[in-house]
Amino acid sequence: MSDVLLRVRDLTKRFTTRGPYRRKNEFTAVDGVSFDVRLGETLAVVGESGCGKSTSARIVAKLMEPTSGTLEFDGEDITHAAGARLARYRAKVQVVFQDPFSSLNPRHTVERILMAPLDYQGIAPKGGRRAHTRELMERVGLDPDHAHRYPAQFSGGQAQRIGIARALAVNPKLVICDEAVSALDVSVQAQIIELLRRLQRESGFSYIFIAHDLAVVRQLAQRVAVMNKGRIVEQGPCEEVFRAPGDPYTKTLLAAIPRINPAWDRRRRAAR
Amino acid sequence: MSELLVVEDLTVTFPTSRGPVDVVKDVSFAVGRNETVGIVGESGSGKSMTSLAVMGLLPPGATTRGSIRLDGAELLGRPDREMRRVRGEQASMIFQDPLSSLNPYYTVGLQIEEMYRAHRRCSRKEARAVVVEALTQVGIPEPERRAGYYPHQFSGGQRQRVMIAMALVCSPALLIADEPTTALDVTVQAQILGLLAGLQRETGTGMVFVTHDLAVISSIATRVLVMCRGEQVEYGDAEQVFAAPRHDYTRMLLESIPRIDDEVVL
Numbered sequence: 104m105s106d107v108l109l110r111v112r113d114l115t116k117r118f119t120t121r122g123p124y125r126r127k128n129e130f131t132a133v134d135g136v137s138f139d140v141r142l143g144e145t146l147a148v149v150g151e152s153g154c155g156k157s158t159s160a161r162i163v164a165k166l167m168e169p170t171s172g173t174l175e176f177d178g179e180d181i182t183h184a185a186g187a188r189l190a191r192y193r194a195k196v197q198v199v200f201q202d203p204f205s206s207l208n209p210r211h212t213v214e215r216i217l218m219a220p221l222d223y224q225g226i227a228p229k230g231g232r233r234a235h236t237r238e239l240m241e242r243v244g245l246d247p248d249h250a251h252r253y254p255a256q257f258s259g260g261q262a263q264r265i266g267i268a269r270a271l272a273v274n275p276k277l278v279i280c281d282e283a284v285s286a287l288d289v290s291v292q293a294q295i296i297e298l299l300r301r302l303q304r305e306s307g308f309s310y311i312f313i314a315h316d317l318a319v320v321r322q323l324a325q326r327v328a329v330m331n332k333g334r335i336v337e338q339g340p341c342e343e344v345f346r347a348p349g350d351p352y353t354k355t356l357l358a359a360i361p362r363i364n365p366a367w368d369r370r371r372r373a374a375r
Numbered sequence: 376m377s378e379l380l381v382v383e384d385l386t387v388t389f390p391t392s393r394g395p396v397d398v399v400k401d402v403s404f405a406v407g408r409n410e411t412v413g414i415v416g417e418s419g420s421g422k423s424m425t426s427l428a429v430m431g432l433l434p435p436g437a438t439t440r441g442s443i444r445l446d447g448a449e450l451l452g453r454p455d456r457e458m459r460r461v462r463g464e465q466a467s468m469i470f471q472d473p474l475s476s477l478n479p480y481y482t483v484g485l486q487i488e489e490m491y492r493a494h495r496r497c498s499r500k501e502a503r504a505v506v507v508e509a510l511t512q513v514g515i516p517e518p519e520r521r522a523g524y525y526p527h528q529f530s531g532g533q534r535q536r537v538m539i540a541m542a543l544v545c546s547p548a549l550l551i552a553d554e555p556t557t558a559l560d561v562t563v564q565a566q567i568l569g570l571l572a573g574l575q576r577e578t579g580t581g582m583v584f585v586t587h588d589l590a591v592i593s594s595i596a597t598r599v600l601v602m603c604r605g606e607q608v609e610y611g612d613a614e615q616v617f618a619a620p621r622h623d624y625t626r627m628l629l630e631s632i633p634r635i636d637d638e639v640v641l
Binding site: 355368 | 417418560561562565587626628636
């Protein structure tokens with residue numbers, strides 16, 4: 104299909120650790136994972152801790168080399184891209200991390216943080232740094248007059264908006280969100296989810312949304328891949344996977360989600 | 376219902392460079408025997424400070440007003456020496472992160488044993504039998520052997536089971552659980568919630584369950600206290616709070632929760 108932006112095939116990542124008496128232990132974190140991300144869509148990768156979802160994301164972001172498998176972006180094999188080719192790839196693929204405070208340099212102002220991806224690319228923003236910073240801040244709902252503040256002067260939700268703005272600075276085609284809303288309070292989480300949806304509508308980029316919370320995924324993704332023990336056990340449109348899960352692990356996962364008593368929920372909504 | 380814990384007009388104040396700040400303001404609630412009361416709120420709402428106040432574990436410098444009565448006896452203003460008797464014996468607490476609550480240098484068996492022997496006169500041999508029984512009760516397989524393991528040798532969910540075993544080893548009347556399942560995977564969370572509910576049925580322990588997760592609260596609590604910025608926003612039967620919230624903040628919180636079963640327009 105021509106509308107495939109990212110094609111991941113048979114991705115495998117093995118880690119070697121040394122146990123007692125220098126005994127070698129091999130651990131397969133990602134085991135033959137294949138998926139596609141289409142233009143403008145959101146693919147969610149879900150699973151519990153240790154399932155390999157973050158390792159997969161790190162490999163796609165080229166922060167880690169796979170043991171085997173291939174990555175193809177926009178028709179180009181980037182599995183072993185380095186140097187200028189890697190830099191070009193990074194101009195199209197950006198990451199938003201879980202904890203904004205540890206992923207934003209505390210000694211840099213918002214302007215410097217937001218311009219860093221452009222500086223790495225050696226691009227001078229059209230209209231100047233100040234204007235580009237203001238524009239990015241406005242897009243994510245931050246007050247552009249705060250461009251010279253430091254991350255610590257923002258709340259958790261606002262800091263995550265800075266992280267999102269930084270990802271948008273180079274106008275990427277793919278944004279990888281690694282548990283980007285997991286650390287936020289529910290009311291703030293709802294706002295950030297809405298922001299992520301709006302930005303995608305405006306700019307048409309694709310998301311890989313890594314999460315453990317299936318209810319959050321439901322609000323954002325068209326397709327979902329469920330991972331367990333390094334493998335994708337099931338993938339497909341959210342509607343189908345959530346309504347009629349085919350794999351026993353997906354069923355367990357869905358059944359374990361705490362839900363508000365539906366009768367109470369209905370009464371509250373009817374009263375509005 | 377005879378109430379086990381009665382908290383009335385509890386106010387917790389911290390001195391700051393800009394003057395005293397009330398982190399908990401006039402909070403009142405009650406917990407019956409065999410009942411679970413949920414305290415919900417977002418970060419900074421004062422929910423954890425409220426539970427620490429009940430345990431007499433507030434950080435130094437904090438001052439309290441109001442009343443906290445456990446089984447009719449006032450806890451506020453008691454000297455620390457007496458509170459130490461209360462903790463573990465009459466009221467226990469479990470926290471979000473069991474790994475930081477357990478001592479990494481001692482086996483879990485020894486730590487549970489210590490807790491038991493701090494409150495009961497008995498031989499080490501008797502205490503050890505109690506430890507094995509406590510671990511069995513919380514569903515740790517091969518309890519005799521696992522009592523000799525160190526905290527890092529357990530998974531996150533099993534560690535929380537160990538903490539629960541330790542908290543309940545002296546059969547306290549009250550258990551305060553502060554975000555006990557927040558750090559756990561959903562499937563493990565479901566197991567721990569099931570375990571707590573089962574233990575409560577067996578022992579009749581009154582429970583205060585502190586969490587930011589309204590869905591978790593709705594599945595286990597009979598009464599709910601909603602807090603925001605130190606204030607009590609709403610307090611009532613779980614059904615009333617969830618089906619007919621009286622306060623806009625509660626309604627906003629309930630609307631913010633992403634729901635798995637909802638129709639979503641993308």
